[in-house]
Amino acid sequence: MLALQVLIDGFAISALYGLGAVGFTLMFGVSGVLNLAHGGTMLVAAVVAWLAADTVGALGGAAAGLAAGMATAFATYFLVVRPIQRSRSIPREETEIFVLTGTLLWGIMIQEAVAYFTTTSPHTVRPLIAGVTEIAGVRTPTNEILTAVLCWATIGALWLLVNKTKAGKALLAASINPRGLTLLGYELSNIHLLVWAIYGVLAGVAGVLLGAFLGVSSDNAGTLTASAFSIVVLGGLGSVSGSLVAAYCVGYLETITSYLISPAYRNIPSLILLVAVVYLRPQGLLGRR
Amino acid sequence: MSVMRLLPALAVLALPVAAAAADPIKIGIIAENSAISGIAIPNGAQIAADEINAKGGIDGRKIELVAYDDHNSAADAVRAIQRLATQDKVNAVIASYTSEVALALEPWAGRLKMPTITPGAASDDISKRIHADYDHLKYFFHGYLASSFLASATCDAAKDLLVDSKYHMKSAVIMSEDAAWTTPLDAGFIECLPKVGLKVLDHIRMSPDTTDFTPIYNGIEGKKPDVIITGISHVGVQPTVQWANQQVPIPQFGISSQATSSTFWKDTNGATEGIVLQLVAVDSVPSTPKTVPFAQAYIKKYGITPAYSGYGAYDEVYYIADAIHRAGSTDPDKMVDALEKTDWQGTVGQIRFFGKDNPSTHAMEYGKDAVSGLFVQWQDGKQVPIWPASVAGSNTLKFPGFVKLTN
Numbered sequence: 001m002l003a004l005q006v007l008i009d010g011f012a013i014s015a016l017y018g019l020g021a022v023g024f025t026l027m028f029g030v031s032g033v034l035n036l037a038h039g040g041t042m043l044v045a046a047v048v049a050w051l052a053a054d055t056v057g058a059l060g061g062a063a064a065g066l067a068a069g070m071a072t073a074f075a076t077y078f079l080v081v082r083p084i085q086r087s088r089s090i091p092r093e094e095t096e097i098f099v100l101t102g103t104l105l106w107g108i109m110i111q112e113a114v115a116y117f118t119t120t121s122p123h124t125v126r127p128l129i130a131g132v133t134e135i136a137g138v139r140t141p142t143n144e145i146l147t148a149v150l151c152w153a154t155i156g157a158l159w160l161l162v163n164k165t166k167a168g169k170a171l172l173a174a175s176i177n178p179r180g181l182t183l184l185g186y187e188l189s190n191i192h193l194l195v196w197a198i199y200g201v202l203a204g205v206a207g208v209l210l211g212a213f214l215g216v217s218s219d220n221a222g223t224l225t226a227s228a229f230s231i232v233v234l235g236g237l238g239s240v241s242g243s244l245v246a247a248y249c250v251g252y253l254e255t256i257t258s259y260l261i262s263p264a265y266r267n268i269p270s271l272i273l274l275v276a277v278v279y280l281r282p283q284g285l286l287g288r289r
Numbered sequence: 290m291s292v293m294r295l296l297p298a299l300a301v302l303a304l305p306v307a308a309a310a311a312d313p314i315k316i317g318i319i320a321e322n323s324a325i326s327g328i329a330i331p332n333g334a335q336i337a338a339d340e341i342n343a344k345g346g347i348d349g350r351k352i353e354l355v356a357y358d359d360h361n362s363a364a365d366a367v368r369a370i371q372r373l374a375t376q377d378k379v380n381a382v383i384a385s386y387t388s389e390v391a392l393a394l395e396p397w398a399g400r401l402k403m404p405t406i407t408p409g410a411a412s413d414d415i416s417k418r419i420h421a422d423y424d425h426l427k428y429f430f431h432g433y434l435a436s437s438f439l440a441s442a443t444c445d446a447a448k449d450l451l452v453d454s455k456y457h458m459k460s461a462v463i464m465s466e467d468a469a470w471t472t473p474l475d476a477g478f479i480e481c482l483p484k485v486g487l488k489v490l491d492h493i494r495m496s497p498d499t500t501d502f503t504p505i506y507n508g509i510e511g512k513k514p515d516v517i518i519t520g521i522s523h524v525g526v527q528p529t530v531q532w533a534n535q536q537v538p539i540p541q542f543g544i545s546s547q548a549t550s551s552t553f554w555k556d557t558n559g560a561t562e563g564i565v566l567q568l569v570a571v572d573s574v575p576s577t578p579k580t581v582p583f584a585q586a587y588i589k590k591y592g593i594t595p596a597y598s599g600y601g602a603y604d605e606v607y608y609i610a611d612a613i614h615r616a617g618s619t620d621p622d623k624m625v626d627a628l629e630k631t632d633w634q635g636t637v638g639q640i641r642f643f644g645k646d647n648p649s650t651h652a653m654e655y656g657k658d659a660v661s662g663l664f665v666q667w668q669d670g671k672q673v674p675i676w677p678a679s680v681a682g683s684n685t686l687k688f689p690g691f692v693k694l695t696n
Contacts, residue, residue, distance in 0.1 A: 009503050054555070120323040121547060122526040126558045132536045141534045214500045215527045218323075258504035264467070264496045
């Protein structure tokens, strides 16, 4: 019974972690940007979904949240990342560090803005489906099942896009050899635009689902970025499948810890795992080097 | 020249008026503006100041508020009280709903000789420290019920509503957040719950940054208690929403500070339906003749009901002004003497403080003829008073369908 409970709860939370981290790692893999405003993007999606659900219902709220996630992603790109990348006064070799700092500050601005307009207390997005379902005697909120399904559907759609479409293959190529791609006549800036759009969808969906499953507050923005970052480092920077494996490692470790030891120590074992992996296998679980 | 000679005489004549214009009573406010329980402090205080000023002030002196946001950080709060004392030169300070912050301010109130009152922190240590070091810390007053009183109130209400009622409950699990204010609260619960007939099966202290409460609720359900007794303030929305979403079949009863404001219904999308909580005052119950008019004024101005700390801050502006009036001075020591003699009918009850010889020095008195508070239950978007019987009328407990009650 307890084992089944851990299995179910761990699956849903891991799927959510995975979805949150996939966009983050894809962005790094394709365009070399570590977006430290990641938590802020998810936060905006969740808060907008919460606000909009009041007037347009749960489904409309979710759509509004998704749109807000995309808008935030594009704002990050056009207001923060692209100006830094194009700036002539920033030396080439320092661009990455400037992007890192720029997105970090942008993330803090987003967080403070959300706190200013909607207070620091957590908000929960109205679940798309209310009620509970019994799975072999374990009472599971139906919304939790839906969360896991939607996470995997989104990840599946991403897989199809990357592996089966021309634009997706170009994306993949950009992550392996951007120079070769430009030689083939592809415009890299279009690829970057595409990856930010995909990132916006992924972070938006993750934000709305997180908001409905656990709830988010502006204080969570930093933690969300940190948790996506550590999952991505654990799985191997830039590796999408590595991030998914790492998300499940972290999700299940946390769930097992909270059930068997105490919810207060929830994230300690996964942090120890992260330290061990960084020490013994710095490229991450599935990273290439 | 004659005009110049007349000036001193005119000045003497105009003195009371000039003093009123030039010498307002300045009160500093320190609170976390982005939290529900925090923003209610400057908001509540502003209404009191506006009311007093509209009537011409106290002894002709207007009330002027100087407010700073402490972001719920003790360091920011200490900087704020230093600035209030040295630069803004305020006469008194109303500060914070967080015990950790209030405890950090306490020695600074002493060093700066700044009469300071907290409208929302609950830790018993606040008054214990004053008792232990009266000469230095006497400038601090605890303007909200101490945690041990909150525990007593919860046990008294639980006895009437849960044990000696049709529910005949026998056991409880305590679920509280790990913070300074819950240490004495939990100790109080552990002592008084068995006395009213509720056996404590487990005691869970969770980290205030918990986001997933599923394991906690599953653990509690495994112990099969009749009720969950809560002590939560910095968390609120998430445990409440997850309780409803997961359909945890056990009722929640106790302290839930965020649920004291009417915004909680929207913040939880109505998941708070059925939650029972303690309040010092509620907009629908005339605890004193002042309660409802204040709550109405607050709703009119800010669109929501005041969180618990808003009532305290409103009363505090009044009795600080009253103390200055009675002391006839803003000298801090004379103000402390006057504040100790406070016997003020506020929005939450008759406000008095325990004296120097009581182990809870400067704690607000709890009791039927002092401040006793009440219990409400969220029903259909409203906080419905259900305890004590004198305010409940015909209201009874109503729990959502997923709560399974043994009766």
